[in-house]
Amino acid sequence: MLLETVKRFxxxxxxxxxxxxxxxxxxxxxxxxxxxxSNGSVYKPSLCITLQGAKQxxxxxxxxxxxxxxxxxxxxxxPAFGRLVHASKARPYIGLTIELDVAILREVVEQMQEAxxxxxxxxxxxxxxxxxxxxxxTVLRLVKTLxxxxxxxxxxxxxxxxxxxWLLTGPHGSEICKLVLPHTHLHRVADAIFFLRxxxxxxxxxxxxxxAARMGLSSFHQHFKMLxxxxxLQFQKQLRLLEARRLMAADEVPVSTxxxxxxxxxxxxxxxxxxxxxxxxxxxxxxxxxxxxxxxxQASHTPTSPQGLLAEAV
Numbered sequence: 001m002l003l004e005t006v007k008r009f010x011x012x013x014x015x016x017x018x019x020x021x022x023x024x025x026x027x028x029x030x031x032x033x034x035x036x037x038s039n040g041s042v043y044k045p046s047l048c049i050t051l052q053g054a055k056q057x058x059x060x061x062x063x064x065x066x067x068x069x070x071x072x073x074x075x076x077x078x079p080a081f082g083r084l085v086h087a088s089k090a091r092p093y094i095g096l097t098i099e100l101d102v103a104i105l106r107e108v109v110e111q112m113q114e115a116x117x118x119x120x121x122x123x124x125x126x127x128x129x130x131x132x133x134x135x136x137x138t139v140l141r142l143v144k145t146l147x148x149x150x151x152x153x154x155x156x157x158x159x160x161x162x163x164x165x166w167l168l169t170g171p172h173g174s175e176i177c178k179l180v181l182p183h184t185h186l187h188r189v190a191d192a193i194f195f196l197r198x199x200x201x202x203x204x205x206x207x208x209x210x211x212a213a214r215m216g217l218s219s220f221h222q223h224f225k226m227l228x229x230x231x232x233l234q235f236q237k238q239l240r241l242l243e244a245r246r247l248m249a250a251d252e253v254p255v256s257t258x259x260x261x262x263x264x265x266x267x268x269x270x271x272x273x274x275x276x277x278x279x280x281x282x283x284x285x286x287x288x289x290x291x292x293x294x295x296x297x298q299a300s301h302t303p304t305s306p307q308g309l310l311a312e313a314v
Contacts, residue, residue: 001140002051002069002136002139002140002143003051003052005140005143005144006029006051006094006096006143007094008147009022009029009143009146009147010029010094013031015031015092016031017031017032017033017034017092018030018031022146023145023146023149023152024142024145024146024152024156025152025156026046026098026099026101027096027097027098027099027142027143027146028096029094029095029096029097030093030094030095030096030097031092031093031094032084032087032092032093033087033088033089033092033093034084034087034088034089039081039082039083040079040082040238040241040242040277040278041079041080041082041242042078042079042080042197042239042242043074043077043078043079044077044099044100045074045075045076045077045099045100045102045179046073046074046097046098046099046100047071047073047097047098047100047139047163047167048071048072048073048074048095048096048097049069049070049071049095049096049097049098049131049139050066050067050068050069050070050071050093050094050095051068051069051094051095051096052068052091052092052093052094053067053068053084053086053087053091053092053093053094053095054066054067054068054084054085054086054093055067055072055082055083055084055085055093055095056082056083056084056085057072057080057081057082057126058080058081058082059078059079059080059081059124059126059228059229059230060124060228060229060230060234061229061230062124062126062229064126064127064128065085065128066128067086069130069131070129071129071130071131072127072128073126073127073128073129073167073172073175073176074125074126075125075126075175075176075178075179075186076125076179076186076189076190076193076227076228077190077193077194077197078126078193078228078235079235079239079242080126096139096143098139098142098163100164100179101160102179102180104157104160104161104164105164105167105168105176105179105180106180107161108161108164108165108168109168109177109180109181112165112168112169115168115177116168116169116173116174116176116177117174117177118174118175118177118181118184118186123226123227124226124227124228124229125175125178125179125186125189125227125228127172127175129170129171129172134166135163135166135167135170138159138162138163138166139163141155141159142156142159142160142163185215185223185227186227188213188214188220188223189213189220189223189224189228191212191213191214192209192210192212192213192220192224192232193228193235194212195208195209195212196209196232196235196236196239197239200236200239200243200262200263201240201261201262201263202263203263204232204236206220206221206232209224209232237273237277238277240262240263240264241262241273241274241277241278243261243262244258244259244261244262244270244274244282245258245274245278245282245286245289247261247262248282248285248286248289249285249289249290252286252290255267255270255282255283258270258282259271259282270282
């Protein structure tokens with residue numbers, strides 16, 4: 001039922017591939033008929049659902065696979081690299097992304113008579129799970145509002161509250177509540193990540209990040225790596241390289257300019273680290289991505305931005 005509802009939304013686009021913004025804030029649909037190369041982006045806290053096909057997402061040294069009627073939940077802003085593993089013209093990949101509203105999650109936790117207790121912080125802030133039961137029903141009702149724009153501002157807040165409730169009372173509620181409770185390590189690491197995202201183009205000392213997280217230096221480093229599967233330095237490097245990739249592909253910025261804009265002092269070092277992460281030189285990669293963006297723009301005729309395509313292409 002959920003897949004059929006999303007397909008009806010896609011019908012006016014004539015079966016074209018693309019990344020489709022919807023009338024519901026924070027809800028996006030993607031359809032792709034090719035297993036494109038791995039693409040990276042900074043994932044926001046969100047529910048990433050596969051409706052048809054299958055996808056693989058790598059975060060640091062961890063890999064997550066999820067197929068039809070399953071989701072990847074991201075509890076903290078984090079660089080990740082996704083690729084499709086099942087997509088064809090006869091049966092394209094169809095996915096749905098719902099950004100989590102942290103403020104609503106917090107309100108729901110505060111109103112619950114028995115809020116879930118946060119789990120220990122030894123696991124990464126990303127996990128996969130089947131989409132079923134009340135949670136699937138709520139997602140379906142959210143998607144049905146796409147056909148009724150006038151209903152969105154009235155119904156979306158209530159549906160997002162219900163979505164938050166079922167996530168918090170589901171099998172992973174103890175993980176999700178760590179996102180909103182103020183004294184959990186995930187919440188504190190999230191504060192450090194926010195600081196790092198605001199300052200990633202400059203040299204950031206570990207002491208600054210630990211202070212932003214209100215944690216001791218050793219404890220911060222340990223919990224940051226547990227929750228993100230990478231060190232703060234690796235995290236910052238990926239932020240820089242992903243932003244440089246966006247600048248070169250979407251804004252057509254030259255390689256040297258992109259390198260300096262994201263904080264590199266040496267273009268040769270930038271090129272080495274870029275090639276190591278993406279498996280291709282910055283110049284060749286940006287040329288290929290520009291062709292990809294141009295192809296989507298010609299094919300889909302949707303009001304999507306190059307940045308959106310680069311973030312959601314896989």
